[in-house]
Amino acid sequence: MNGLTHLGDDGSARMVDVSTKAVTSRVAVATGHISMNEEAATAIAQGLVKKGDVLAVARVAGIMAAKRTADLIPLCHPIALTSVTIDFDLETQGITVKATAKTAGQTGVEMEALTAASTALLTIYDMAKAIDKAMVIDGVRLLTKTGGKSGDWRAP
Numbered sequence: 001m002n003g004l005t006h007l008g009d010d011g012s013a014r015m016v017d018v019s020t021k022a023v024t025s026r027v028a029v030a031t032g033h034i035s036m037n038e039e040a041a042t043a044i045a046q047g048l049v050k051k052g053d054v055l056a057v058a059r060v061a062g063i064m065a066a067k068r069t070a071d072l073i074p075l076c077h078p079i080a081l082t083s084v085t086i087d088f089d090l091e092t093q094g095i096t097v098k099a100t101a102k103t104a105g106q107t108g109v110e111m112e113a114l115t116a117a118s119t120a121l122l123t124i125y126d127m128a129k130a131i132d133k134a135m136v137i138d139g140v141r142l143l144t145k146t147g148g149k150s151g152d153w154r155a156p
Contacts, residue, residue: 015075021106026147028101030113032121032140035094040132044124045090051127055088058097058123062086065119066101066112073115077107084112086120097121098143110145 044054051057063084070078083102088095099116101109121137128135146152 018106023104023106024147026103026108028110028113028145029143030099030117031143032117033096034121034124034135034137036135037132038093040128041093043131049128054124054127058120059086061123062099062116062120066116069112069115073111076111079103079105108148110142
C-alpha cells in the first residue's frame with residue numbers, strides 16, 4: 001500500500017471507498033480575498049457596477065459551484081449538501097469571501113467550501129473587471145473543518 005488514499009496499489013487514480021465510514025455532521029469553512037482599487041470596491045459596495053449586483057451574483061455562483069464540485073474535481077464524491085453560505089467582508093480596497101459548506105455524510109465538505117469561495121471570488125473579478133483589470137485573488141484556503149474520523153481541524 002502506498003499510503004495515498006486516491007491511488008490504488010498499482011498507482012492508478014481511484015475514488016476513495018467511503019461506504020464503511022459513519023455518517024456524521026460535517027462542516028468546512030474556506031476563505032479567500034480579492035484586492036482591487038478603491039473605485040471598484042466602492043462601485044461594488046454601492047451597487048453601481050454595470051453588470052449588476054456583484055455580491056448577489058457572486059453569492060449564487062459560490063453556492064452553485066459548491067453543488068457542482070464533484071463535476072469539477074475528478075475524485076470528489078457527489079455530496080448531498082445541507083447548507084452553503086457565502087459571506088462578504090467589504091474593505092476599501094478589496095473583499096474577503098467566507099464560504100461555509102455543511103452536510104451529514106460519509107466524507108467531508110472541504111472541497112465544496114474551497115470551490116464555493118474560489119468561484120465567488122472569480123465572479124467578483126468577472127463582474128468588476130471593466131473597472132479594475134489588475135484585481136488580485138489570493139489567500140484561498142481552508143479555515144476549519146469539523147466531523148468525520150479525523151476530527152476537527154483549524155488553520156494555524
